[in-house]
Amino acid sequence: MRISLVDLLFSWPPNGGADVDLYNVATGLTQAGHDVQVVVVNDPESWERGAIHNSQFSFSLLGISGLGRDFHRKRLPRRIREAVDMWHPDVVFLGDGFLMKPYVGLALADYPLVVRYYAYEMACLRDAFHHKDGATCPNHYLKTPGVCRACALEHLGPDIKSGRPHAWAQEYLAAHAYAPGYRQIVEDYLARVSSAVVYNTTMKEHLAHHCREVHVVPGGVDSQHFTFEAPLQKAPKDTKRILMTGRASDPMKGLDVLLEAGERLYQQRRDFKIHVTVPEETALPHFALAVGWKSHKALVDYYRQADVCVVPSRWEEPFGLVALEAMATGRPVCASRVGGLQDIVLHQETGFLFDSGDSAELAKQLDVLLDNPNLRQRMGIAAHQRVYAEYRWPHIVERHYLPILESAIATHGGVHTP
Amino acid sequence: MTTDRICAFYSSGPHYVRMLRCLRENCPDATLVAAIPASFPFDAIDDLVDETVRLPDRKASRDLRGGYFALRSIRQAQCTQIVVMFDSPRLNLLSALSGTRDRHCFTVDGRFYRLNKKTAVLVASTTLRRLRGQWNFLCAWWGTRKS
Structure with missing residues (x-):
């Protein structure tokens, strides 16, 4: 298979679990004998987006840089689409990203498209946590868009006014996520993806009525680094x-x-x-x-x-x-x-x-x-x-990702021809 | 970096103590001045610094009055160098206005580098960025009001 992995936030060394996850999926698919290209978005002004230093990968990596005003809901998806088309993939895997993800997904939707959700960005406009005032937020953007739009503006206001917004607020502005029409964009995008991949059953419930297929796939661990060692024998009074x-x-x-x-x-x-x-x-x-x-x-x-x-x-x-x-x-x-x-x-x-x-x-x-x-x-x-x-990565890739990607190609009616 | 009076300005981040240790190690003869919020637990850095400048707590120091107070306190300490923890526009501007001769940033991965943007450029770019931010917020506010 030729597989394009698109990620709007990927950085290496990693900034978080999503970067580690995508890296291991790409590496695992490469090791399984597939041709893998990772397309990332570089923003030299942000440590959160596409900051890749001194790294060598087993897969092919393409950075989309020089965005400036092209970090826009129409122009960014177009540039990503051009990069993906040049690779001629059989299937596209959309990794991390926030509120621009629906636009990018729609631009790639005539490929078999598998999307990964790493947190609750599908349920919330203000952040990926869906957590408010010390508890899980009772609202859901797809059900209560008006409430969520007001909440997001209040929460993101100071970051936006600073003129140097963080990645989430940057995507909120670029995607016009504050506008009433954004909800329909999200619905259209979710309806067109071949399958969504999430970490747990709560996340699956969030997407179940909007996507054709939702799979719960765990992350993995680097089992060569985190190896077993028997604990030290300690006397009852030892600390x-x-x-x-x-x-x-x-x-x-x-x-x-x-x-x-x-x-x-x-x-x-x-x-x-x-x-x-x-x-x-x-x-x-x-x-x-x-x-x-x-x-x-x-x-x-x-x-x-x-x-x-x-x-x-x-x-x-x-x-x-x-x-x-x-x-x-x-x-x-x-x-x-x-x-x-x-x-x-x-x-x-x-x-x-x-x-x-x-x-x-x-x-x-x-x-x-x-x-x-x-x-x-x-x-x-x-x-x-x-x-x-x-939870070893080769096992996760073989047992979960490969069947999902193959199934996406099959249900899409075979390999995409651009 | 020469050895003299060095102001180590605290921002919320994982590497403040590491920065102090590194400064102490590289500049053993320097007078190390920790600029820390009032609520900062001094015990954690007692053996690393020579003097402290107490600043308003983080929230208060972000508004104009708090920022002015912080800057005045740092200038009164009469340091010759300042080290900040992030290369952000806000900290760049603060360090530029701190009255110190040299400005440095200590990164999360343990590197020092010199900050050398001119004050006028920093003031102009910060003002423009703020104006752009206000405009973006206005657009978002208007978009949110539409039903």
């Missing part, structure tokens, strides 16, 4: 390490829940320390330690030194890569029962699940794990085995 990684400074990630649980635990026992990847200057209680942000390379050692990992997210985490990384290194994970986390962590097998925000339950689970090294080890081994069986 055990509880680890929270990821963007822990973000309130949606639920650090407050972990610290509340730590407070409860500290009243019963003193044999633990919570390590958190927040800037070192962050003020934390005495039983917790801010270890600063860690590089991808350094992170694996942190997981290996941990006894238990916690992912206490408050929002509907689309996937939850940090849980997977911890599991790959053989550590049990306590995670909130939200979004993709509840699919990754098997309750009482590879760790524990607790209701989002329930610090009392988390404290109990941590207490059980800290008391029981055999349970930690058993769950850690089960976690590693689960990752090895289900």
Whole structure:
């Protein structure tokens, strides 16, 4: 197959999970013997869009640069279409992007088109989180467009007025997403895609009535980097390490829940320390330690030194890569029962699940794990085995992506001829 | 970078302590002045800096009055160099108006580089960008009002 992957935000080294995901899908498809081209949009003024430094890829990469005024709802899709046409792909995969994605999708819709959603950008005009005032937002752009348009303008106003908007607001302006007609563009685009790929069942429900096919496909983990290592044998009185990684400074990630649980635990026992990847200057209680942000390379050692990992997210985490990384290194994970986390962590097998925000339950689970090294080890081994069986990238590409791409070509009536 | 009075200006980001460590290491004889918000936990940097300048908290420092107060505090510290954490128009302008001889940026990946845009150019480009932003907001506001 000749496959074109189009991404409006791809940067390398990566800015986030979506970049890592697209990179691994492109690499996996190349390794499976397919011809892969990745088309990205370069914006030299933004670190968020197409910043690619000193990188070599196994796939072909084409950057669309010099956009300036061409970052426009008509001109950008046209330029992407020209780049894709030159490659003559059999199928197009549309990766990350925000509010310009419908225009780009429509420009490519006479190819078999598979689109990936990495978060909740289909449900919200203001950001990709669909999370407001500490809870999942009750509105949905396709159902309550008027409410969502007003909310988005209020939220994005300061960023727009600054004159140097971030990627989301940049696409909001370029796509005229504030206009009433934008909703119909989104509907038309979703109706024309061959299939949509999402991370979890909540996301699937958002798209189910608008797309022909929606597939839940998990992300994967670099199993050669995050390898298993048996935990250190510790005496009952030794200090055990509880680890929270990821963007822990973000309130949606639920650090407050972990610290509340730590407070409860500290009243019963003193044999633990919570390590958190927040800037070192962050003020934390005495039983917790801010270890600063860690590089991808350094992170694996942190997981290996941990006894238990916690992912206490408050929002509907689309996937939850940090849980997977911890599991790959053989550590049990306590995670909130939200979004993709509840699919990754098997309750009482590879760790524990607790209701989002329930610090009392988390404290109990941590207490059980800290008391029981055999349970930690058993769950850690089960976690590693689960990752090895289900979440290695070659396996994800072969089991999920290839059938979806082949099916898109078949249902489209065969290979596209431009 | 020569060694003298260096102002390390805090912005919300992961690399402030790393920046201070790096400055301390590269300029052991310099007087390191941390420009930090009032709520910043000083304990975290106590052993790295020589002096502090307390600034309004982040939200307050973004309006014109807060910005003026921050700038006045930095100028009063009479530093010869300033280091900021991001190469943004706002921080470029702030560093240009800080009264320091040299301006630098310390990036997330641990590199120092000199900021050398002229103040007049920075003021003009910031003003134009702001005007464009206001116009874009007006268009979005008008588009949102249409039913």
